[in-house]
């Protein structure tokens with residue numbers, strides 16, 4: 001409680017309950033997916049892959065979608081849900097964790113493809129296949145969280161759990177992400193959409 005600061009006023013996406021914070025982050029991820037999908041269409045139409053663009057995509061997906069967002073889900077929300085009786089094995093949380101892992105594999109594929117642009121003709125195909133896989137996976141994943149998992153979480157978490165998690169999210173941003181990273185990620189998203 002003593003560490004609670006009110007700097008979240010500078011993070012418009014950080015108001016609301018923990019699941020509302022995560023859903024606001026989903027909106028940002030969805031914007032990146034739309035931008036990525038458009039860029040991939042130009043590659044599939046035969047254009048040379050824009051290496052710098054896909055490197056930026058990887059930076060955003062690793063920094064924001066995976067570290068910042070999936071980090072809060074895995075380390076904080078899902079853990080609290082398990083403490084309130086959700087099983088780790090064989091339930092929806094296991095599915096979500098598996099999908100986060102699949103996402104990491106797709107991001108790695110995009111990164112490896114981007115590193116080969118200009119030197120290996122397989123680069124375009126590797127980028128396109130992994131990017132399309134990621135976009136499809138994450139859209140479905142976000143739909144499941146927004147419509148199924150988060151409503152379940154809100155039913156089992158007490159008001160105290162919600163307050164604790166809200167503070168833990170802010171602490172995670174400060175300590176795991178560091179000052180200014182959220183803003184840097186917002187700027188990166190604008191560049192991806194430009």
Ligand SMILES: [Fe+2]
Nearest residue numbers: 070073096145
């Ligand atoms: Fe997730």
Ligand SMILES: [Fe+2]
Nearest residue numbers: 022073142145
């Ligand atoms: Fe999520």
